[in-house]
Amino acid sequence: MTSDIAAILAIDGIATGAIYVLVAVGTVLIFTVTRVMFIPFGDIAAFTALTLAALETGHLPGTVGLVLVLAVLASLAECWSLGRSGRGRHIPKALAFYLLLPVLVALFVRLALPLAPSMPVRIVLALLLVMPISPLLDRIVFRPIADASVLLLLIVSMALHFALVGLGLLFFGPEGVRTQPLTDSAFEVLGVHVNGQTLLIVIASIVFSGLLYLFFGFTLTGKALRATAVNRTGARLMGIRPARSGTIAYLVGSLMAGVSGILVAPVNTIFYDSGFLLGLKAFVGAIIGGLASYPGTAIGAVFVGVLESFASFESSALKEVIVFSLLIPILIWRSIVSPHIEEEVEE
Amino acid sequence: MTRAQLATVKIVAVLALAAAPFLLSPFSITLLNYVGIYSLVAVGLVLLTGIVGIISFGQAAFIGIAAYATAWVSAINGQSPWLGLVLAIVLTCTVAAVLGLATLRLQGHFLSLSTIAWGLSIGFLFGNIDGLGGFNGLSNIPPISIGSYALSEGWQIYYLIWAFVVAVLILLNNLLNSRLGRAMRTMRGGKTLVESLGVSAYWVNLTAFVIAAFLAALSGWLYAHLSRFISPTPFEPLAGIEYLMMAMIGGATSLLGGIVGAAVIIFLKNAVQDYLPVIAKGASGQLEIVVFASIFILFLQRARQGIVPFLSRFLPQPQPKRPEPAPPLPLRNQPAPGEVLLQVEGAERRFGGLIAVNKVSFEVRAGEILGLIGPNGAGKSTMFNLLTGALACNSGKIVFAGRSIERLSQAKIARAGIARTFQHVKLRPRMTLLDNVLLGTYTRTKAGLISGALRLERQEEASARAEAMRQLERIGLGDHPFELAGNLPLGNQRLLEIARALAADPLLLVLDEPAAGLRRNEKQKLAELLANLRREHVTILLVEHDMEFVMNLVDRIVVMDFGTKLCEGDPAAIRNDARVQEAYLGSTV
Numbered sequence: 001m002t003s004d005i006a007a008i009l010a011i012d013g014i015a016t017g018a019i020y021v022l023v024a025v026g027t028v029l030i031f032t033v034t035r036v037m038f039i040p041f042g043d044i045a046a047f048t049a050l051t052l053a054a055l056e057t058g059h060l061p062g063t064v065g066l067v068l069v070l071a072v073l074a075s076l077a078e079c080w081s082l083g084r085s086g087r088g089r090h091i092p093k094a095l096a097f098y099l100l101l102p103v104l105v106a107l108f109v110r111l112a113l114p115l116a117p118s119m120p121v122r123i124v125l126a127l128l129l130v131m132p133i134s135p136l137l138d139r140i141v142f143r144p145i146a147d148a149s150v151l152l153l154l155i156v157s158m159a160l161h162f163a164l165v166g167l168g169l170l171f172f173g174p175e176g177v178r179t180q181p182l183t184d185s186a187f188e189v190l191g192v193h194v195n196g197q198t199l200l201i202v203i204a205s206i207v208f209s210g211l212l213y214l215f216f217g218f219t220l221t222g223k224a225l226r227a228t229a230v231n232r233t234g235a236r237l238m239g240i241r242p243a244r245s246g247t248i249a250y251l252v253g254s255l256m257a258g259v260s261g262i263l264v265a266p267v268n269t270i271f272y273d274s275g276f277l278l279g280l281k282a283f284v285g286a287i288i289g290g291l292a293s294y295p296g297t298a299i300g301a302v303f304v305g306v307l308e309s310f311a312s313f314e315s316s317a318l319k320e321v322i323v324f325s326l327l328i329p330i331l332i333w334r335s336i337v338s339p340h341i342e343e344e345v346e347e
Numbered sequence: 348m349t350r351a352q353l354a355t356v357k358i359v360a361v362l363a364l365a366a367a368p369f370l371l372s373p374f375s376i377t378l379l380n381y382v383g384i385y386s387l388v389a390v391g392l393v394l395l396t397g398i399v400g401i402i403s404f405g406q407a408a409f410i411g412i413a414a415y416a417t418a419w420v421s422a423i424n425g426q427s428p429w430l431g432l433v434l435a436i437v438l439t440c441t442v443a444a445v446l447g448l449a450t451l452r453l454q455g456h457f458l459s460l461s462t463i464a465w466g467l468s469i470g471f472l473f474g475n476i477d478g479l480g481g482f483n484g485l486s487n488i489p490p491i492s493i494g495s496y497a498l499s500e501g502w503q504i505y506y507l508i509w510a511f512v513v514a515v516l517i518l519l520n521n522l523l524n525s526r527l528g529r530a531m532r533t534m535r536g537g538k539t540l541v542e543s544l545g546v547s548a549y550w551v552n553l554t555a556f557v558i559a560a561f562l563a564a565l566s567g568w569l570y571a572h573l574s575r576f577i578s579p580t581p582f583e584p585l586a587g588i589e590y591l592m593m594a595m596i597g598g599a600t601s602l603l604g605g606i607v608g609a610a611v612i613i614f615l616k617n618a619v620q621d622y623l624p625v626i627a628k629g630a631s632g633q634l635e636i637v638v639f640a641s642i643f644i645l646f647l648q649r650a651r652q653g654i655v656p657f658l659s660r661f662l663p664q665p666q667p668k669r670p671e672p673a674p675p676l677p678l679r680n681q682p683a684p685g686e687v688l689l690q691v692e693g694a695e696r697r698f699g700g701l702i703a704v705n706k707v708s709f710e711v712r713a714g715e716i717l718g719l720i721g722p723n724g725a726g727k728s729t730m731f732n733l734l735t736g737a738l739a740c741n742s743g744k745i746v747f748a749g750r751s752i753e754r755l756s757q758a759k760i761a762r763a764g765i766a767r768t769f770q771h772v773k774l775r776p777r778m779t780l781l782d783n784v785l786l787g788t789y790t791r792t793k794a795g796l797i798s799g800a801l802r803l804e805r806q807e808e809a810s811a812r813a814e815a816m817r818q819l820e821r822i823g824l825g826d827h828p829f830e831l832a833g834n835l836p837l838g839n840q841r842l843l844e845i846a847r848a849l850a851a852d853p854l855l856l857v858l859d860e861p862a863a864g865l866r867r868n869e870k871q872k873l874a875e876l877l878a879n880l881r882r883e884h885v886t887i888l889l890v891e892h893d894m895e896f897v898m899n900l901v902d903r904i905v906v907m908d909f910g911t912k913l914c915e916g917d918p919a920a921i922r923n924d925a926r927v928q929e930a931y932l933g934s935t936v
Contacts, residue, residue, distance in 0.1 A: 037456070144648050150456045151402050155595075156647050158404065158463075158588050163640030169633040280467070287460065317475040320467065327464035328449060335453045 001313070007192045009309045015198040015267075017305020018205035022260035023282035024289070024301040025209060026253030031291045032229035033249040034242075036142055036153045041257040042279020043164040044134055048261030049270040050168075052126040053177035060113060062171030063129045064106045070136040071102035077140050098139060102132045119180070127258045134257075135250040143243060161276065168272035176274075179265040201263045208259055209298060212252070225249055277320065281308065284327050290334055353665050364509050368502035376501045378617060382610045383508035384569050389593040390515060390605035391562030396591065397599025398523070399555040400535035401451075402459045404587045405466030409560045411473055411582025413439045413567030418577055419479065422488045428572055429491075435568045436561060442469075443560030444553070451552045466587050473579035484578025491572045498572075508569055512606065515562060518800040519602055525799030525808065526792050531555055533775055533786060540773040543735065545761035545790035545851070554796060585636075592643045598653025607654050615642075667829050670781070670812035676791045679764060679852050681884075682748065684714035688855055688886055689734070694743035694753075696729050703729040705910040706743065711855065714884040716877070718897040718918075721907035722930055727890045728770070730907065731859050734888070735767050736760040748854055762790050764854035768844040770863055776833025780824060783832045783843060784815040787850030818846040822876055838869030842876060849885075856880075857888045862896045874900060894931065898922065906930070 001009075023041050030038040047063060054061035078094045109125050117125065141160055145152065185196035216222040227235040228245040236242060264270065264278070281304050288300025304323060311319040368376055388406050395401050416438045417431030450461040474482040490499040491507065498504040522528045530546045531554075538548045571577050589612065597608020616635070623634050650657070682688055689711040696704040704726045711717045721727050732738040734745065736757040745753040752760050761767075766787065774783050788811040794804030819825045822842040824835075832843060841861050848856055861877075862870050877900055880887065891897050897904065897918075904921045906913040908930040914921065921927055 037460075141644055141648075151459055152647060152651070154456055154459060155402065155588075155591065156644055159592075159640045159643045159647070162585055162588065163637050163644070166633045166635070166637035166640065170637070280463075318471070320471045321475070324464045324468040324471075328446075328461050331453055331457045331461045331464070332449065335457050 004192070005313070009313055010306060011192065011194055011198060013306030013309030014302060015201045015305070016308060017285075017302030018202045019260045019264050020278070020282040020285050020301035020305055021205045021298045022208060022256045022263075023279060024285040024297045025212060025294060026256040027279075027283055027286045028289060028291055028294060028297050029212075029225075029249050029256075030253050031286070033225055034138075034142065034146070034246045035150050036138075037150070037157055037283070037291075038134070038250075038253070039157045039161045039279055039283065040134070040137070040164050040275070041253060042277070042282065043161060043168060043275035044130060044254055044257040045261035045264065045278055046270050046272065046275035047133065047168060047172070048126055048130045048258040049179065049265035049274075050172045050177055050272065051129055052122060052262055052265055053179050053270075054172075055109075055113070055117075055122045055125060056179055058113065058116065060110060061126075061129065062168075062173070063126075063133075064109060066167060066171045067102050067106055067129060067132050067136070070133060070140065071099050074136040074139040075099040077144075081144075098136065102136065105129060105132060119182070123262055126262065127255060130258045130261075131251055131254045134254045135247045138246055138250045143246075146243070146246075161279070165273045165276065168275075172272045174272065176269040176271045177265070178269045179262075181266040182263075197266060201267075204259060204263055208256060209294070212256070212294070215252070221248060281305075281323060284323065284330070287327065287334060288330055290337070349666060361513065364513070365506075368505055373501055376505055378613055380501055380505055380508055380573055382606070382613050383505075383512045384566050384573065385590070385593060385609040385613065386512050386606040387515060387562045387566040387569075388590045388605075389597060389609045390512075390519065390602055391559035392590055392594035393597070393599050393602055393605040394519060394531070395555050395559040396594055397601070397604070398535070399531050399552060401552060401556065402591070403462040403466075403556075403559070404459065404584060404591060405462040405469070406559065406563050406590045407582045407584065407586035408466045408469035409439050409443060409563035410567035410570065410586075411469065411579070412442055413564035414571040414577045414582070415473060415479055415485075417568045417571050418485045418488050421572075422485050423478070427492075428489060428568075431571075432568050436564045439560050439564035439567070440557055443557050447553045447556040451549055451556060462587075463584065466584050470579065470583045473582055480578070482579060484576060486576040488571050488575045488577065490575070504569070504573055508573075511565055511569070515565075516602055516606075519558075521802050522796070522800045523602070525802075525804060526789060526794045526811070527551070527554070527796055527799050529782060529786055530789060532778065532782075536775065537773065539737065539757075540769070540775075542757035543761055543767050543769075543773075544786050544847075545758050547756075547758050588643075589639075592639070592646075595651070596643070596646055596653055598655035598657070600653070601655040601659070604653050604655040611654065612639075615639075667779075669828060670816040671809070673806075673809040673813040676788065676807075676810045676814050676852070679854060681854065682713040684712075684884055686713045687711075688713045688748060689888070690744075690746040691730075691734070692744040692746070694730070694733055694745060695741045696726075696733055696738060697741050702910050704733060707907065707910075707912045708743075709905045709912065709915060711886060711888050713854075713886050715902040716881055716887040716889060716900060718901035718904040719888060719890045719907065720892060720894065720897055720904055721913070722892065724909075725892075725907040725930075726910040727892070727907055728859070729910075731767075731857065731890050734760075734857060735765060761851070764851075765857060766848035766851040766853035766855075767857045768841070768848055768859055768861060770859040772837065772840045772844060774832040774840055774843060774847075776831060778832055779829045780819060780832055780835075780843060781812070781815055781828040784818050784846045784850050785811055787818070787847035788814055790851055815846075815850055818850045821849065822846045823872075836869075838865050838872060841865065841869075841873060845876065849880075855886050855888060857890070859890050860892065861889070862891060862893045870896060 023045055026041050027038055030036055051061040051063045075095055075098045078098050079091050082088060082090050082094060105128050109129055112125060137160065141156060142153065181197055182200055183196035187194045216226055224240045225245050225248060227238060227240055228242050232242045282301055285301030285304045286297050288303065289297030307326065308319055308323050311322040367379060388410060392403065392406060395403055413435035416435040417428060420426045420431035420434050421428045446465055450458060453461055473479065479485065490497045491504065492498065498507060523532065530541065530551050533541050534548065534551060541548045593608035593612045594605055596611055598604030619635050619638055687710050692708050693706045694704055695706050707730060719727055719730065729738065733740050736755055740753045744751060747763060747765065750763060752763060792807050792811050794807055798804040816825065816828060819828055822845060824839060824843065832840065835843060861873055865873065874896065889897065889901060901918060903915065903917055905915045906921060906927050913926050913930060914924055
């Protein structure tokens with residue numbers, strides 16, 4: 001391997017890693033706030049890419065149907081639990097949030113579609129459409145078992161991922177998509193060819209991580225989220241509702257995953273099931289950060305990207321084997337670094 | 348239900364299995380074949396997940412290793428499938444042992460994540476190793492032959508498959524009712540108790556992990572020779588979660604749950620494949636996975652217990668037999684009364700800047716009861732943890748029965764002869780009183796995996812049961828040995844812990860605040876028991892902050908305050924010591 005090739009691989013790896021950073025940061029956010037290891041963020045990213053591709057060709061994206069189905073299910077779940085606990089008067093408000101809002105978003109996209117919107121508008125529409133998915137899934141799937149053990153939540157999360165893969169095939173079909181490039185420009189940096197798309201990915205990753213930092217550091221909502229992450233009971237005593245924090249965390253996480261989907265769509269062909277590996281590799285990055293530290297997660301995700309890039313040069317068939325085998329030493333290292341207190345699981 | 352009735356039910360079940368090929372259609376037999384094959388994996392997962400508490404997403408990878416191993420032997424190299432079975436088992440168990448050695452020290456969800464990691468890695472390997480057919484798979488796998496008789500028809504291999512299932516069920520059931528199996532059943536609910544009994548949690552975990560992999564290997568071998576064709580798809584992570592689903596829906600705490608779960612999923616799958624195309628034409632493939640994932644999620648939300656444990660509540664329970672007298676277990680050599688048994692010298696433990704235990708020295712002599720007292724925050728519990736190996740000393744020496752123990756693990760200290768109880772009672776609430784006390788005999792018994800599974804340890808087991816019964820009677824709970832421990836009031840739970848500790852025939856019994864939270868009459872009962880033990884010259888170290896309780900009971904007292912030893916002496920001297928009064932009541936003005 002010459003230094004030229006190494007440089008190209010490194011740049012490629014950093015770009016891939018930057019995409020993982022966005023998903024990984026969302027994963028850490030969700031884990032700290034809700035204790036759910038949300039494997040399906042990769043699917044959310046893939047769905048965003050598929051949505052954007054559909055908008056480009058002027059088709060109504062499958063996401064509309066998916067969001068409507070989930071909105072109906074979530075509304076039923078919410079009304080049922082409100083009704084049972086004798087808080088029926090909250091039902092109109094719940095319906096507005098879980099049913100009306102997603103329906104309005106879907107309707108908006110439907111109306112905007114014939115106007116052949118420009119690319120930035122299409123991107124915004126795609127993000128808008130995708131963002132409700134995970135908060136709705138949270139309401140349907142995770143809210144009823146919010147107090148369950150981390151392990152149970154992990155099993156549910158895995159099952160949910162496979163449900164989403166099935167739904168993805170149902171709503172988007174088996175075809176792979178690749179969207180128009182966001183930019184055609186290219187640069188020469190220190191004698192190495194860098195195209196604009198790569199640069200854009202890295203910049204977007206930095207900008208959105210920065211925005212998240214500002215959100216946590218300087219807004220009341222962000223601080224409330226941090227408080228929930230530190231101690232749910234304590235946060236509740238301070239008037240913060242963990243369920244609401246969870247919803248906000250899912251919205252923010254979806255936005256990050258959505259952006260990563262938009263960035264990856266022009267570079268790789270995305271299928272309905274491409275999200276699994278994307279999500280899991282981001283997850284490896286998140287574990288390097290101990291599922292707690294954002295800078296650690298970012299470094300970990302970039303590391304995974306670079307490793308994958310070099311591994312695929314050495315043996316493209318075995319690159320996944322290399323990346324996931326690496327997780328085991330990382331887990332052992334994490335387990336030694338952060339000896340956690342025994343979670344008393346009663347039988 | 349009496350034993351005779353239970354035996355009848357079992358015989359009828361086996362006869363029904365044997366008669367099935369004569370009564371059912373070939374298609375039903377094919378389904379039953381798959382039920383049997385998946386049962387093996389699911390039963391392994393019941394052991395691993397439901398009983399030992401390790402959630403594995405990676406079992407499909409083990410099945411794959413075995414299936415590819417036997418396919419390589421029989422289809423590619425033309426050798427006997429039985430040679431394939433040997434390779435399948437050796438290879439799968441070796442891989443499992445290596446993975447287990449590396450990962451089973453991981454805590455909680457880290458461990459489960461590692462199963463996803465190796466499950467994925469191994470899953471990707473199958474399609475990418477040269478010479479194993481790539482993603483197109485391997486065909487022409489021969490059927491299994493017994494002598495010259497080839498099991499090529501469904502009903503022929505049916506008998507082999509179900510013979511395996513029944514044998515596995517019997518052996519595992521034996522194992523679970525043996526010494527090692529009890530240790531396995533104790534793994535869920537925290538490692539502290541397990542280690543304090545002298546059990547190495549790591550080795551028990553590893554044993555269960557390799558057993559589960561072994562069962563997956565059997566299943567993979569049968570699968571390869573039943574379907575005669577393999578490709579990487581059935582060994583991917585999706586299949587891994589399907590097996591987990593079988594074990595959990597069937598009821599992950601019961602071996603039968605594995606079989607019921609496998610049957611439910613296979614028949615449900617079959618039904619879904621029949622009816623989904625009617626509901627949604629052309630979309631059934633996708634919908635199937637959505638339907639299954641949704642069922643699993645709903646199950647995890649609403650009914651985590653599983654089918655078999657739910658149903659068994661309505662069935663009459665088999666009546667267990669009271670342990671009969673048996674030759675006693677070997678006893679330890681107790682030191683002569685008055686000899687120094689435990690010597691603590693300059694023990695120190697810091698937490699960051701806080702010195703919880705500061706150069707504390709004292710000794711316990713054989714046959715005495717020593718009280719370690721002090722107000723809240725004095726460092727008693729830390730001292731206790733140093734003695735039992737739950738924490739390591741920063742400096743200082745602890746010598747027990749002539750052996751330095753400050754670097755030993757909890758399990759090794761327990762084996763050296765220190766038995767303990769817990770301030771917050773640690774029992775297994777779903778196990779019977781007798782089983783809870785039997786746990787204490789772990790260090791005095793030897794039976795391992797093979798002797799447990801084949802019931803070769805019945806004599807030792809009978810002695811252990813008799814010993815446990817004797818200890819239950821000693822604490823006055825001998826009337827209902829098959830009551831569940833969780834149903835006892837706190838006072839009796841404390842006594843039960845002491846019985847468990849006594850069953851270990853310890854050289855030193857250490858009690859951590861045994862009177863905490865007890866009512867007055869419960870305290871009296873406890874005090875009576877301790878007074879009896881004193882008459883029998885059991886050496887006891889009692890950590891307690893209830894002065895009144897301690898004073899009437901102990902021979903000597905060590906008082907701690909702010910991490911240091913304040914003073915030491917007989918109860919009367921301590922009662923009159925100004926420093927002790929100051930520590931407990933504040934200084935006089």
